[in-house]
Amino acid sequence: MKKFKKLLFLLAVFSFLALSLSGCGTGFVTPPKSMVPPTYVKPTAKNGGIKSRPILGSLWNGSQNGTNLYSDNVAYxxxxxxxxxxNDQTQAQDSSGTTLSKNSSGQGSIAFGSLSTAKPTGYQGSNVESFNGGGGVAESGQISTMIEAQVVRVFPNGNLEVKGEREVSINGETRYILIKGIVRPIDIAPGNTVLSSQIADPRIWINGEGPVKWQQRPGWLYHILNFIWPF
Incomplete structure (x- = not known):
């Protein structure tokens, strides 16, 4: 019976060590679906302006791009x-600190026995509490790339809503880029290009997945211990 209990104890110890070692590494697994960028559903093209109607029997179609002899061949x-x-650069820095302290003390006396022969017994107490906390955040980043976007909406004033996405995979590493925003036709250069700084309400989403990204993440046991650690 004792040998059986000892065997069970050894199996429990080895199982715990195996789980601990496996929790410290991530391994090469299939990336979760949640890391895939939120691919937008391209809405049905909506034109806020007046649609041009081609004249039957005419060789001139005003609804086609590039038919205006006095304008550049740009997206409109x-x-x-x-x-x-x-070409975007971001820098952010923030710091905060908190100091709390509290001191309290009390004293008194209690009489024991009859009132005529009672001798007061004194007591006193004190309490000191303090807390110091601080934190800081510093972040900087730079994005330089070119991406093709499609006009998905034309507003009544002529502004264009554009959306574009790109997926690049190299040696198992996949990079996702998603960009959207509103562009004024006057800001589009003759080469049919526009700067990201000229986009209103921009949304730029960049993320990646692959073996390198997976190895940078802590194991599941680290998350469990960090969650239940009370200090």
């Missing part, structure tokens, strides 16, 4: 393609 209508030059 639905489903046109525009090149977005992304």
């Amino acid at each position: 209508q639905l489903n046109d393609i525009v090149t977005i030059i992304v």
Whole structure:
């Protein structure tokens, strides 16, 4: 019976060590579906302006791009393609500190026995509490790329809503880029390009997946211990 209990104890110890070692590494597994960028559903093209009607029997179709002899061949209508030059730099820094302290003390006396022969017994107490906390955040980043976007909406004033996405995979590492925003036709250069700094309400989403990214993550046991650790 004692040998059986000892065997069970050894099996429990080895199982715990095996789980601990496996929890410290991530391994090469299939990336979760949640890391895939939120691919947008391209809405049905909506034109806020007045649609031009081609004249029957005419060789001139005003709804086609490039038919205006006095304008550049740039995106200005639905489903046109525009090149977005992304050159964005972000820097943020923040720090905070908190100091709390509290001191309290009390004293008194208690009489024991009859009132005529009672001798007061004194007591006193004190309490000191203090807390010091601080934190800081510093972040900087730079994005430089070019991505083709499609005009998915034309507003009544002529502004264009553009959306584009790109997926690049190299040696198992996959990079996702998603960009959207509103562009004024006047900001589109003759080469059919527009700077990301000229996009209103921009949304730039960049993320990646692969073996290198997986190895940078802590194991599941680390998350469990960090969650239940009370200090």
